[in-house]
Amino acid sequence: MTIKIGIMGYGNLGKGVECAIKQNPDMELYGVFTRREPDTVKTLTGVNVYHSDDILNHKDKLDVVIICGGSATDLPVQTPALAENFNVIDSFDTHAKIPEHFNNVDDAAKKGGNIAMISVGWDPGMFSLNRLYGDCILPEGKDYTFWGKGVSQGHSDAIRRIDGVKDARQYTIPVDEALEKVRNGEICELSTREKHIRECFVVVEDGADRQRIEQEIKTMPNYFADYDTTVNFISEEELKRDHSGIPHGGFVIRSGVTGLNKEHKHIVEYSLKLDSNPEFTASVIVAYARAAYKMSKDGLSGCKTVFDVAPAYLSAKSPEELRKTML
Amino acid sequence: MTIKIGIMGYGNLGKGVECAIKQNPDMELYGVFTRREPDTVKTLTGVNVYHSDDILNHKDKLDVVIICGGSATDLPVQTPALAENFNVIDSFDTHAKIPEHFNNVDDAAKKGGNIAMISVGWDPGMFSLNRLYGDCILPEGKDYTFWGKGVSQGHSDAIRRIDGVKDARQYTIPVDEALEKVRNGEICELSTREKHIRECFVVVEDGADRQRIEQEIKTMPNYFADYDTTVNFISEEELKRDHSGIPHGGFVIRSGVTGLNKEHKHIVEYSLKLDSNPEFTASVIVAYARAAYKMSKDGLSGCKTVFDVAPAYLSAKSPEELRKTML
Numbered sequence: 001m002t003i004k005i006g007i008m009g010y011g012n013l014g015k016g017v018e019c020a021i022k023q024n025p026d027m028e029l030y031g032v033f034t035r036r037e038p039d040t041v042k043t044l045t046g047v048n049v050y051h052s053d054d055i056l057n058h059k060d061k062l063d064v065v066i067i068c069g070g071s072a073t074d075l076p077v078q079t080p081a082l083a084e085n086f087n088v089i090d091s092f093d094t095h096a097k098i099p100e101h102f103n104n105v106d107d108a109a110k111k112g113g114n115i116a117m118i119s120v121g122w123d124p125g126m127f128s129l130n131r132l133y134g135d136c137i138l139p140e141g142k143d144y145t146f147w148g149k150g151v152s153q154g155h156s157d158a159i160r161r162i163d164g165v166k167d168a169r170q171y172t173i174p175v176d177e178a179l180e181k182v183r184n185g186e187i188c189e190l191s192t193r194e195k196h197i198r199e200c201f202v203v204v205e206d207g208a209d210r211q212r213i214e215q216e217i218k219t220m221p222n223y224f225a226d227y228d229t230t231v232n233f234i235s236e237e238e239l240k241r242d243h244s245g246i247p248h249g250g251f252v253i254r255s256g257v258t259g260l261n262k263e264h265k266h267i268v269e270y271s272l273k274l275d276s277n278p279e280f281t282a283s284v285i286v287a288y289a290r291a292a293y294k295m296s297k298d299g300l301s302g303c304k305t306v307f308d309v310a311p312a313y314l315s316a317k318s319p320e321e322l323r324k325t326m327l
Numbered sequence: 328m329t330i331k332i333g334i335m336g337y338g339n340l341g342k343g344v345e346c347a348i349k350q351n352p353d354m355e356l357y358g359v360f361t362r363r364e365p366d367t368v369k370t371l372t373g374v375n376v377y378h379s380d381d382i383l384n385h386k387d388k389l390d391v392v393i394i395c396g397g398s399a400t401d402l403p404v405q406t407p408a409l410a411e412n413f414n415v416i417d418s419f420d421t422h423a424k425i426p427e428h429f430n431n432v433d434d435a436a437k438k439g440g441n442i443a444m445i446s447v448g449w450d451p452g453m454f455s456l457n458r459l460y461g462d463c464i465l466p467e468g469k470d471y472t473f474w475g476k477g478v479s480q481g482h483s484d485a486i487r488r489i490d491g492v493k494d495a496r497q498y499t500i501p502v503d504e505a506l507e508k509v510r511n512g513e514i515c516e517l518s519t520r521e522k523h524i525r526e527c528f529v530v531v532e533d534g535a536d537r538q539r540i541e542q543e544i545k546t547m548p549n550y551f552a553d554y555d556t557t558v559n560f561i562s563e564e565e566l567k568r569d570h571s572g573i574p575h576g577g578f579v580i581r582s583g584v585t586g587l588n589k590e591h592k593h594i595v596e597y598s599l600k601l602d603s604n605p606e607f608t609a610s611v612i613v614a615y616a617r618a619a620y621k622m623s624k625d626g627l628s629g630c631k632t633v634f635d636v637a638p639a640y641l642s643a644k645s646p647e648e649l650r651k652t653m654l
Contacts, residue, residue, distance in 0.1 A: 136641040264602035275591035312634040314463040
């Protein structure tokens with residue numbers, strides 16, 4: 001008896017899920033669902049492709065649907081719609097809109113008696129868990145989240161929209177001095193500029209005004225204006241050769257004090273160094289898909305986040321085996 | 328409405344719990360229970376002290392009893408006995424005997440309709456959680472646990488039992504080269520000797536044979552023979568001045584691969600740097616005491632470990648607030 005998974009949406013994340021399922025013998029990929037013409041989509045593993053409009057016809061075949069759409073416009077519609085008919089899981093990552101998304105999804109999931117797990121991945125996701133554990137264990141303290149070194153898709157896109165830019169890749173990089181400060185237990189307020197720098201690799205059209213482009217990048221509000229930003233102009237070949245990966249990572253550090261007079265310092269650090277952001281995110285999602293399935297089997301329903309999932313639900317191993325081998 | 332806590336056993340861990348409760352406004356320390364004559368025990372905060380034999384007389388006053396005894400002889404008896412009458416929590420850390428302890432405690436807790444949380448702290452505890460999350464998220468990988476730099480009570484005690492030794496302090500220290508290997512994603516088998524070194528500070532009696540003592544330490548089976556061990560003879564004053572703290576810490580590192588051809592590496596690292604081992608352990612326990620209380624209020628019962636506790640149970644904050652501020 002394997003857990004039958006459907007993938008809704010077949011971009012980088014969907015492909016990552018497809019690969020991750022292969023690494024979990026208790027799971028089976030039933031098929032990919034796409035808004036594109038199914039015939040035009042070739043999957044990595046050769047699994048069947050169906051049109052997203054037909055998914056209800058496969059209702060009895062699917063234990064969990066992993067929704068791999070974007071947070072801006074796809075997930076706010078897809079997750080509530082599918083949660084009425086399937087156990088679902090998404091990686092909704094617009095932090096400010098999570099409460100609203102939760103409520104919409106919760107209603108639908110309860111109506112259908114399904115589990116709908118939202119905002120799963122590493123941030124939100126594993127980083128959120130570490131912020132929560134840190135806050136509960138060291139209540140008198142502070143947490144610091146640093147991202148990178150890694151590619152920010154949103155910032156790369158913002159550069160690409162500038163006139164004269166052919167392609168671009170942006171890396172978010174934590175500032176070493178800030179990391180060291182926090183690791184040494186200094187409780188401090190760090191400005192945006194003190195925490196991260198932004199490094200851009202830009203390919204421009206022939207004859208484009210590099211000075212203007214660099215200026216436009218560095219002064220772009222929200223994206224770059226508040227950071228120390230470096231801009232490197234490179235050739236299309238160099239971009240392809242040196243910057244085609246999608247690495248990422250980061251740090252959640254909790255610094256806190258204990259003792260009758262708060263005389264003892266403690267540092268809890270969680271860090272990720274990822275060769276492939278979408279594949280790691282997919283791997284987290286697949287583990288939580290197992291949890292969604294098991295929680296549903298236990299008669300639970302409604303919207304859940306990583307905060308609501310007892311860790312044992314993530315594992316294919318029995319509670320006895322977990323206690324014996326991992327506790 | 329605060330959560331009323333009782334502490335059973337008043338050593339370093341009990342004192343740590345006493346301090347930690349002060350940092351959690353939703354909790355209140357009702358009293359300390361001891362096998363000693365209560366009049367002879369002076370608490371850090373002045374809280375009431377009762378004899379452990381009288382604890383049943385306080386049954387209605389206590390929401391959770393935190394059992395701060397030792398794993399060798401105290402907890403195997405105390406935790407099952409108390410679980411019949413109270414929600415309890417312990418830090419049972421004899422890894423090999425956890426399954427047996429679980430079964431004994433589970434029967435008692437179910438009989439009493441209580442929650443009994445066992446093996447809470449950082450190892451077992453937070454380190455176990457990180458081993459589990461790592462195993463579920465990156466199933467094709469390997470985890471590595473390193474301890475230290477920190478004081479090992481058991482190893483310090485072993486040295487003290489040697490003839491001619493007045494006092495001793497032993498530090499467990501991870502080997503940097505091994506840590507770096509693992510952090511670089513090399514999947515490797517590391518021997519005991521390759522992972523940790525042991526550093527001993529020893530105070531001897533006047534005229535004691537230092538060479539014999541050093542030899543006895545370095546060749547002691549299980550404790551030191553499998554490690555590179557250094558022995559430093561120091562004065563009683565130096566031991567007191569430089570080695571009176573109880574720091575500890577360590578690392579859980581998961582290294583794994585993803586991708587269609589397993590071409591992408593990922594490193595997940597969790598680390599602790601603790602000024603006070605017992606106070607940090609106590610802080611973890613107090614957070615899980617809250618979870619025990621909340622799970623009991625939800626009608627749950629039986630023996631639980633950190634694997635069975637949804638993270639939101641640890642927090643005094645509402646699920647809405649957690650989603651809004653920490654996800």
